[in-house]
Amino acid sequence: MKARMSAKAATNRLKEAGLEITEHRLQVLMAVGNTAHPSSAQEILEKISAKNDINRVTVYRILDLLVEHNVLNRLGLGEKSQRFCLRIANEDEHPHFHCTRCDCYLCLDARQLPVDRHALDDLSLDIRHVDIRLEGICPACQKKLRQLDEATPADKPA
Ligand SMILES: [Zn+2]
Ligand SMILES: [Zn+2]
Numbered sequence: 001m002k003a004r005m006s007a008k009a010a011t012n013r014l015k016e017a018g019l020e021i022t023e024h025r026l027q028v029l030m031a032v033g034n035t036a037h038p039s040s041a042q043e044i045l046e047k048i049s050a051k052n053d054i055n056r057v058t059v060y061r062i063l064d065l066l067v068e069h070n071v072l073n074r075l076g077l078g079e080k081s082q083r084f085c086l087r088i089a090n091e092d093e094h095p096h097f098h099c100t101r102c103d104c105y106l107c108l109d110a111r112q113l114p115v116d117r118h119a120l121d122d123l124s125l126d127i128r129h130v131d132i133r134l135e136g137i138c139p140a141c142q143k144k145l146r147q148l149d150e151a152t153p154a155d156k157p158a
Pocket of ligand 1: 099100101102103104137138139140141142
């Protein structure tokens, strides 16, 4: 999501989620909220620790807490490939696009790929989390690939 997250917006979001406001929670939420693409925990840590005294464990713990309270989405499995992005209040998880070339993620609008949970009712699944991922090549990588093609028109290995 491209939304800019001010300290005020972050404070409100924590309040809505019923969470106590702490300086570190605000820092983590703003770091995620002000990044256009889903970020890894490491990226968030680097962003915050540049200006604040905060350790890795604290950042990870706050990320877990915010995911638990539906403030953030966690996508990807395995600690290294996990990314975090803002979850819109009272909305379902949104799908993501993953570029297999540069490993970036893009947030998509939930309306572009809605999940019909009712259509799944017959299966009696207790759905706790939805993580829909489309894979392909992002616009920036497509551009780079085109430039490579143009630079060497003859049999360029894929
Ligand atoms: Zn890419
Ligand atoms: Zn997202």
